[in-house]
Amino acid sequence: MRSSVITMLAAASTAALLCGSPALAGDFEISAYGGYQTAPHSDVDVSDQPSFTAGWEGNSFKAPQYYGFRGTYWFDEGRLANWGVSLDYTHAKVYSTQGTMAEAGWSHFEFTDGLNLLTVNAIRQFPLEDSKFVPYLGAGAGINVPHVEVTRGSGRTFDYQIGGATLQAQAGVKYQFTEGWSAFAEYKGNYSFVNVDIDSGATLKTNILTNAFNLGISYRF
DSSP states (O other), X not given: OHHHHHHXXXXXXXXXXXXXXXXXXXXXXXXXXXXEEEOOOEEEEETTSOOEEEXXXXXXXXXXXXXXXXXXXXXXXXXXXXEEEEEEEEEOOEEEOHHHHHHHTEEEEEEOSOOOEEEEEEEEEOOOXXXXXXXXXXXXXXXXXXXXXXEETTEEEEEEOOOEEEEEEEEEEEEESSSSEEXXXXXXXEEEEEEEEOGGGOEEEEEEEEEEEEEXXXXXX
């Protein structure tokens, strides 16, 4: 698994360098998606109080909704045929449970205007003979830019910050309606290393895993 991820990341780097070359023909694809996103518990370390475990709720369909956009360059020729490199933005989000806030002594704790994940990914598609269904796998890395919402006795934090690195893996299948249009269903997982500032000069650290099942539509040109 580790070697496969390294291979995909290397392909993404190579593709990013070479996709502008006229010798490597390919197509651009733009995609939009939504879905159902969850997150398991995570440990939260705060510099000026005891650590605690946060229970998270995704509430994918509650405003602001979970959604994402993706741009992909697909290579058509040579060794990179059926490989693509994507720039993917995901508005993932998490709400802490009432039990979490009671344990921490806080009145508000969430990242609901987004964990805001921006990643570069290598994607490999596997066309099936005489079929409009095309499975694919992808992996990559990038950054998270969460909207930090913390309210506690010592103050309130309500702003966007660069949280740290994010890893991404995805697996799905698309259905090609026409030469240009397709729809897809996929699983997408992100592991985000969040390290942000909160009130009174304190820092908050937590690693959040989001699991999402997406439905989307794409146009290739």
